[in-house]
Amino acid sequence: MRLDAVLEGLARGDTAALARAISLVENQRDGFERVLSALHGKIGKRHTQRIGITGPPGAGKSTITEHLVRAYRQRDLKVAVIAVDPTSPFTGGALLGDRIRMESVSLDPGVFIRSMATRGAQGGLATTTEEVADVLEAFHFVPTLRETVRVGQTGLDIAWTA
Secondary structure (H helix, E strand, O other): OOOOHHHHHHHHHOOOHHHHHHHHHHHOOOOHHHHHHHHHHHHOOOOOOEEEEEOOOOOHHHHHHHHHHHHHHOOOOOEEEEEEEHHHHHHOOEEEHHHHHHHHOOOOOOOEEEEEEEOOOOOOOOHHHHHHHHHHHHHOOOOEEEEEOOOOOOHHHHHOOO
């Protein structure tokens, strides 16, 4: 899809264009700066909550994220989730484990779940997590939830971004 078509789709509220815009930003492909620039005026216009969920493997991060999504949806809010997953050694993309565990809310049209691979980032988030959160905020998702891939002394980026 051409960049102009992505921007037009974003202006129309097209979810497929949102997914393409996020891919451009996440992978820092040609035109990602133009996407961020086009959306910049829409960021910070609403009271936005950026919530971080972190903890050790198996602690229930995806479960609590799913419960939070349900609670926000009961208040009729559009909710976005950025689920940071380990990087697949085969594809270089996210392993999609968190997305599968939140299957019960994933089909709700008021919920957008995006898995992102860490791609070597050490802080529990992907390097472009905040830029992707900006795109989601500009698309009127309030709140955006971020679920980290790990926790510990190297997993503290979530504290700075939430």
